[in-house]
Amino acid sequence: MRTLNGVDVAGLSAALLAWWESHGRGGIPWKLLPDGVRPAPDQELDAYPIWIAEVMLQQTQLAVVLPYWQRWMAAFPTVEALAAAPLDQVRLQWQGLGYYSRARRLHESAQVLAGRPWPTTLEQWMSLPGIGRTTAGSILSSAFNTAEPILDGNVKRVLARLQAHPRSPARDQKLFWQWSERLLDARRPRDFNQALMDLGATVCTPRHPTCADCPWRCNCAAYAAGDPCCWPVTDASKPVPFQVIGVGVVLNAEGEVLIDQRLEEGLLGGMWEFPGGKQEPGETIQTCIARELEEELGIAVTLGDELITVDHAYSHKKLRFVVHLCTWVSGDPQPLASQQVRWVPPASLKEYPFPAANARIIEALLGRLAGGNQAVGNRDAA
Numbered sequence: 001m002r003t004l005n006g007v008d009v010a011g012l013s014a015a016l017l018a019w020w021e022s023h024g025r026g027g028i029p030w031k032l033l034p035d036g037v038r039p040a041p042d043q044e045l046d047a048y049p050i051w052i053a054e055v056m057l058q059q060t061q062l063a064v065v066l067p068y069w070q071r072w073m074a075a076f077p078t079v080e081a082l083a084a085a086p087l088d089q090v091r092l093q094w095q096g097l098g099y100y101s102r103a104r105r106l107h108e109s110a111q112v113l114a115g116r117p118w119p120t121t122l123e124q125w126m127s128l129p130g131i132g133r134t135t136a137g138s139i140l141s142s143a144f145n146t147a148e149p150i151l152d153g154n155v156k157r158v159l160a161r162l163q164a165h166p167r168s169p170a171r172d173q174k175l176f177w178q179w180s181e182r183l184l185d186a187r188r189p190r191d192f193n194q195a196l197m198d199l200g201a202t203v204c205t206p207r208h209p210t211c212a213d214c215p216w217r218c219n220c221a222a223y224a225a226g227d228p229c230c231w232p233v234t235d236a237s238k239p240v241p242f243q244v245i246g247v248g249v250v251l252n253a254e255g256e257v258l259i260d261q262r263l264e265e266g267l268l269g270g271m272w273e274f275p276g277g278k279q280e281p282g283e284t285i286q287t288c289i290a291r292e293l294e295e296e297l298g299i300a301v302t303l304g305d306e307l308i309t310v311d312h313a314y315s316h317k318k319l320r321f322v323v324h325l326c327t328w329v330s331g332d333p334q335p336l337a338s339q340q341v342r343w344v345p346p347a348s349l350k351e352y353p354f355p356a357a358n359a360r361i362i363e364a365l366l367g368r369l370a371g372g373n374q375a376v377g378n379r380d381a382a
């Protein structure tokens, strides 16, 4: 008998699968056959929609991902269509999901995968950019019912509570993988992995687990201890740095606005944005914007009104974008710190992929222009 800390694994699996049959999340389109029913163990699913969904689901919830996935599948219905699409079109479909390097990596991977049989091993999937073990395991078990375990955030939480583990999952990754592997039902790995994720997403939730509905309640050490929310144990988090970014929305005499495309490497690589940069200590925001435009584009501007201030939190830092309208004065814009720069009519901005904070700047700009307040009031000259 295979056990996990003395508990019969087959019994845990049977209880979980029985719960999932009636309470699992339905209607996940990439987990269903074309006629809308769950596949039997010997039936395969198309790996393409699953691969796209699994990459979108990395650190993003199912409800958020669903409409993005639907739009993506309409735009790029096959891996060949994705491989043939321009990278900017791919980024446009990803716009709003964050972690933009994932869109570029999907596009890169599509060049490798187009016109070939789908990879069928963990190693083959993990050789693709941006695919880790849990994404690879989830694709393989979902598409081909391959017996590969998974370890996403939901699964880590469930396992940490089941075992009342005294250290954070991050510190004991290997052990958590062993547990996930040992629990996996080799006859129904697709269903088991999905059931485990569904349990974490709907019952064993971070702040309000509904243990009364849980099929593992009788074997759960955290439940027995009386306060499941004490698990998973977390490590003390580092303080998140805060920075102010001065941004210039530069308009020329033709009413065009200046945008630049970030370098491919680094945060938000390849996305378009309004130029700007970090405020230095002791610097006013106007001086910061004028300096950044001069340093990064080689242009001089006249600073105008504040257009908007946008706060945006990334996983590792918080930024405040203070955005001013500017009037171009002199200098041919150069991509001194970007891939390219472009003057575009404001109405065309929607054709370029922008990060979320810039999307709010666009909205403010279009609103200001629609209000007829196109004049840029002078405050400071660069």
Ligand code: SF4
Residues within 6 Å of the ligand: 158, 161, 162, 203, 204, 205, 209, 210, 211, 214, 215, 216, 217, 218, 220, 221, 222, 223, 228
């Ligand atoms: S009994 Fe409660 S804490 Fe334990 S696995 Fe189930 S929902 Fe999570």
